Amino acid sequence: MDKIKNICCIGAGYVGGPTMAVIAYKCPNITVNVVDINKNKIDKWNSNDLDNLPVYEPGLSEIVEKVRGKNLFFSCDIEKEISNAEMIFLAVNTPTKKYGEGKGMAIDLKYVEDSARLIAKFSNEPKIVVEKSTLPVRTAEAIEKILKSENPSVKFEVISNPEFLAEGTAIKDLFKSDRVLIGGHKTRQGFEAVTALVEIYSNWIPNEKIITTNLWSSELSKLVSNAFLAQRISSINSISALCESTGADVDEVSRAVGKDKRIGPEFLKASVGFGGSCFQKDILSLVYLCKYYNLNEVADFWKSVININNYQRDRFTKKIIQSLFGSVSDKKICILGWSFKKNTNDSRESSAIVVSSNLIENGAEIRVYDPKVKKEKILADVNEYWLNQNIKRDLINDYLSRIKIFENPNDASEKASAICILTEWEEFTAIDWELIYSRMKRPAWIFDGRNILNREILKNMGFDIYQIGK
Numbered sequence: 001m002d003k004i005k006n007i008c009c010i011g012a013g014y015v016g017g018p019t020m021a022v023i024a025y026k027c028p029n030i031t032v033n034v035v036d037i038n039k040n041k042i043d044k045w046n047s048n049d050l051d052n053l054p055v056y057e058p059g060l061s062e063i064v065e066k067v068r069g070k071n072l073f074f075s076c077d078i079e080k081e082i083s084n085a086e087m088i089f090l091a092v093n094t095p096t097k098k099y100g101e102g103k104g105m106a107i108d109l110k111y112v113e114d115s116a117r118l119i120a121k122f123s124n125e126p127k128i129v130v131e132k133s134t135l136p137v138r139t140a141e142a143i144e145k146i147l148k149s150e151n152p153s154v155k156f157e158v159i160s161n162p163e164f165l166a167e168g169t170a171i172k173d174l175f176k177s178d179r180v181l182i183g184g185h186k187t188r189q190g191f192e193a194v195t196a197l198v199e200i201y202s203n204w205i206p207n208e209k210i211i212t213t214n215l216w217s218s219e220l221s222k223l224v225s226n227a228f229l230a231q232r233i234s235s236i237n238s239i240s241a242l243c244e245s246t247g248a249d250v251d252e253v254s255r256a257v258g259k260d261k262r263i264g265p266e267f268l269k270a271s272v273g274f275g276g277s278c279f280q281k282d283i284l285s286l287v288y289l290c291k292y293y294n295l296n297e298v299a300d301f302w303k304s305v306i307n308i309n310n311y312q313r314d315r316f317t318k319k320i321i322q323s324l325f326g327s328v329s330d331k332k333i334c335i336l337g338w339s340f341k342k343n344t345n346d347s348r349e350s351s352a353i354v355v356s357s358n359l360i361e362n363g364a365e366i367r368v369y370d371p372k373v374k375k376e377k378i379l380a381d382v383n384e385y386w387l388n389q390n391i392k393r394d395l396i397n398d399y400l401s402r403i404k405i406f407e408n409p410n411d412a413s414e415k416a417s418a419i420c421i422l423t424e425w426e427e428f429t430a431i432d433w434e435l436i437y438s439r440m441k442r443p444a445w446i447f448d449g450r451n452i453l454n455r456e457i458l459k460n461m462g463f464d465i466y467q468i469g470k
């Protein structure tokens, strides 16, 4: 097979944008076209205002600046770019289904199906189709069926290449991946397609880090990787509750446990709960898959990871209410951090949404500051949260009137009874806490949902402080 010269990626989101920028940067001989149905997003990717790309990631704008217009292009011309490409990546969203069979658990494959139909429609020559989105096992079979039935005259080879980048460190992760996983059919065409993609990654990833497997192992390994990572967080979070009852300190326990090489130190940081668009949806997808195959005990095991995450968020909210004498009604509570982790503008499934909404439902006035998430997004997040809870429009409007967004922590915390740290943004450790203390109500509480602050120093200033698992 000739070397790949022209790639198309369907989906210009958190995965499509950064992964394609890095492929273009590392492979100057390949032309990479990223397409999306969302014109507004494509306009932002093409804008000269590099500080406002649709995705905020450290190091991303510098790479986009270097390759955009040379061998990296963003457009809405899906027909043209599919037709020109030899290899097409699917990096569309795969959310949890909101209605119908499998509602609240199974993956909604609508966007994947739409993309497959577009590929079939606009292809006149053989194409390699790469699953980059995270998908339930055997989705490749469904994609193949659509392609074959819609366009029997063209040869398509579907392979799986799940993405393991984490937001906030996407560029670092893409430059130095722990591994690249590529799964294909064990046929001659399957082998050729896998080899074509291996050659692309070989431009910067050492061969020993490129793992090739069968298609179903590759699809499943992605779900399992996320489930294992989330399981570690729920494990340490469950222990944080026990620490609070016994006088043990969860950070000390985590350090001691993580020193064992067989366990390792990563993903043992207790928190208010994991967020992000993927952990919950991918575990739910795994649970649905297990139930589909009648493996109910396995399904229950993985479902418990989500149960503990919900418990942790709930526990945190209750702790705030209890500490403020059993009621937050008409009290000002400052929320520092809205994104689901530091160094990203992504707030999907952020714990901040759940904690803030619950506090507002309990009568509080919420005052938010986040360095990267925009005001409109914060308001849209809570609005969507309440709509999903079937709350009536009038009540939602009342709730929305009780959330205010600020440009800095000082204004956000003025006259507040409590401050909640919900994202581990580094700038929160450099805040002038004495100044903030002087402007807050008494007793002045800090609920540190990320355990990033120095407890003793803050206590000496006069704060009451709660940290997870302490």
Ligand code: NAD
Residues within 6 Å of the ligand: 010, 011, 012, 013, 014, 015, 016, 035, 036, 037, 038, 041, 078, 091, 092, 093, 094, 111, 114, 115, 132, 133, 134, 135, 163, 164, 165, 166, 167, 277, 278
């Ligand atoms: P996203 O919502 O940021 O981006 C998806 C994009 O696909 C959107 O811009 C949407 O408009 C576009 N799209 C949908 N249907 C389309 C169509 N028919 N034609 C053209 N464009 C279309 O989603 P994301 O966070 O980039 O995630 C994409 C996939 O990657 C998901 O399966 C996710 O599980 C997986 N993943 C995400 C991450 C992450 O950090 N966000 C990491 C690893 C894997």
Ligand code: UGA
Residues within 6 Å of the ligand: 134, 163, 164, 165, 166, 167, 168, 226, 229, 233, 266, 267, 268, 269, 270, 271, 272, 273, 274, 275, 276, 277, 278, 279, 340, 341, 342
């Ligand atoms: C995660 C995985 O780490 C990626 O490998 C994967 O590709 C990605 O999901 C995906 O499939 O979308 P991401 O969600 O971007 O990446 O970020 P993480 O660093 O995994 O953090 C997820 C959540 O867990 C965040 O809310 C974070 O604050 C929380 N977390 C993480 C903890 O509470 N404790 C920890 O020790 C680590």
